[in-house]
Amino acid sequence: MPDDAADWWRSAAIYQVYVRSFADGDGDGTGDLAGVRAHLPYLAELGVDALWFTPWYLSPLADGGYDVADYRSIDPAFGTLAEAEKLIAEARGLGLRTIVDIVPNHVSDRHxxxxxxxxxxxxxxxxxxxxxxxxxxxxxxxxxxxxxxxxxxxxxxxxxxxxxxxxHLFTPQQPDLNWDHPAVRREHEEVLRFWFERGVAGVRIDSAALLAKDPALPDLAGRSPEPWPGEIHPYIDRDELHDVYRSWRAIADEYDGIFVGEVWLPDSERFARYLRPDELHTAFNFSFLSCPWDAGRLRTSITETLAEHAPVGAPATWVLCNHDVTRTVTRYGRAETGFDFAAKAFGTPTDLELGTRRARAAALLTLALPGAVYVYQGEELGLPEADVPIGRIQDPMHFRSGGTDPGRDGCRVPLPWTAEPWHDAWLPQPADWPAYAADRQAGDPGSMLTLYRTALGLRRAAAGFGGGSLEWLEAPEGVLAFTRPDGLVCVANLSGGPVPLPAHTDVVLASSALDDAGLLPQDTAVWLRT
The missing domain is CATH 3.90.400 (Oligo-1,6-glucosidase; domain 2)
Known part of the structure; x- marks a missing residue:
């Protein structure tokens, strides 16, 4: 896509960087901005358009940086503000825009x-x-x-x-702010300007539907904490939130910046309100992320996602995994392939060979959909969820569950750049991770990294990807097939056996090889040209 395109965000491929685990530039066991800067060529070669950084601000790290003590300072474990400014500029020089994370619902108790x-x-x-x-x-x-x-x-x-x-809706170390107070609104508007003036292209808004509270803070009195259809909830998705985001949008428009909202809402009409032309540009699609590896349910999720975005003219976003979710390879190898925080448990068995095959197919399926796509660091390496020893777990979800929930550290283990593990890394890398090392995969034509590089390169260069229409094709049960503009067809086989391909002139890319009869094997996806 053109580097100067004003609407780049509508079809961008965005790479999520969890700085603490991305790359260690100074050898102290913690990822840092120096490590990211050293690997910017890798990210440019991967073929993404932007980098989203989870919070890199000064923080006691009681919740992985989502407990912010100062929005205008970089945590010393990661580097300095001057380094962040260099990173933003160097990334832009390679065609990579920067998106930072803002956490407006709460601050650190050290703030x-x-x-x-x-x-x-x-x-x-x-x-x-x-x-x-x-x-x-x-x-x-x-x-x-x-x-x-x-x-x-x-x-x-x-x-x-x-x-x-x-x-505090989260940990005791994360006191909620009072968004009825003008100083709270003014401070966040100034923080937005601070980062836009340093060259960031966008802002991701954490827990975007939780800021506003009923001033009376009324009891739920036994009612579900989930949003109540047709009723006003005391702290989720309140109407006054939209005034906040309209004021933010005016600031973003001054800098040609964009917003990405973390909005978990079951009501599609209320979800779409956040994406009106004078509010947020995009919002994460959690329906697709949590969907099982099931053709019917995936098709429903895709169809409903596109439908709920259409009335406000906003692009959909697609994501398979992030820093809060069990990694795709592990999840797709389990008997229950969807994602639910309540279902996480220690020792849930998985078939990594099956999960990897499905994750490869899911990558091509996701990258063929209209809209923007997010890739969580390590997905391009096919990393599985790591089993973090109990004594090394740091995630507060584990401790606040009384030790029953393994927490989210398993998807936050530092990336294996080489077969040599990080020295005294803040979370230990599993013994078998050298097989996933980026330097080993780079020269392997059959590796997950090569698949992602090839697919992202095609997605950027070939007509038919990004924005535009999607039309479903007739397909056997358990098979997803759809057309995109310019004769592109995507077919994903989630059925129990191989299936014939629709008429085509060229096989553009396949997640796994076709069988000897030219059929599409089970748990395989392919891009075709007609």
Whole structure:
């Protein structure tokens, strides 16, 4: 796609960088900006258009950096602000735009605002920036409300020494901000300008539907914490949120920047509201990400996703995995191939050979769909979920589950660039990961890395990809087949055996070889030209 295209984001391939685990530039066991800068040529050769960085700000890392202590500083473990500015410029010189992550629902308990609120005491202006309340019970010993945490339903209120309680939808180290306060809105608008002025092309908004709360903070009283169809929820998807995003959009438009919202909503009409022309540009598609390896359900997810974006003219986004989700190779090799946080468990068996075959097919299926696509670091290497030893787990999801949930560290283990493991890495690499090393895969025509490089190169250069229409073709049960513009056809065989290909003039790319009879094997996808 043209490098100067104003609407690049509509069909971009975007690579997610989890800095702590991407590449270690100084040998201390933690990924850093120096490591990313050293591997920018690799990312350019991969064929992506932009890089999305999960939070790289100053943070105690109580939740992997999503507990931000200062939005204008880079955490010293990763580097400096000057290095971030160099990275943004160097990436742009290679045709790679930068997207940063903003976490507006909460800050770290080490943030200057929260420290001031604790010091100021009950009734102070400093506490108005957060949700402080007196407790219930005779002596205020009971929490003020019953909202469950986003982490395994744990409590969302923590008591401070002076007796008041504060709200945190995530960990106690992540106090929620009060978005009814003008200073909170003003600060985030200034942070957006700060990063746009440093050359970022976009901002990903974490937990985008959670910011606004009913000022009364009413109890759920036994009701589901999930959004209530047709009713106003006390803290999810409230209408006043749209005023916030309209003000943000005006700022982004000044800098030709874009927004990507993390919006988990079952109601397609309400989801689409976030994508109106004066609000967010795109939002993550979690329906597709969590869908099982099942042709009927994938087709439904694709069809419904395109339909819910169409009324507002927004492009769909497609993603198979991210820093919160079991890696695709492992998930697709399990008996239950969908993703659900509640279903994660230690020791769930998987067939990695089967999962890898399906992940290769899923890559071609995803890259052929209209809209933008996200690739999580290591997906292009076919990495499986790592079994992190219990004594090394750091994710708060594990601890807040009482140890029953393995957490998300298994998809955050540092990437294997070479067969030599990272020295004293913050999470240990499995013993068999040298087989996945990027330098070994680079020269292997049958490797996952070669498949991704080839597919992303075709997607960027060949007509028929990116934006435009999708039309379903008649296909046997268990097979997905659709046409894209310029005679491109994608066929993915999820049935129980090989199937014939539709009429075509050329096989552009296949996730695995066709069989001796020219049939498309099970768990294989192919791009055809007609």
């Amino acid at each position: 200057a605002w929260f420290r001031a609120a604790l010091a100021a005491g009950p009734g102070s202006p400093e506490r108005e920036l957060f949700h402080f309340r007196p407790g219930r019970g005779e002596h205020g010993e009971l929490p003020p409300g019953d909202w469950p945490s986003q982490f395994n339903g744990a409590a969302t209120w923590t008591r401070v020494p002076d007796g008041e309680w504060y709200l």
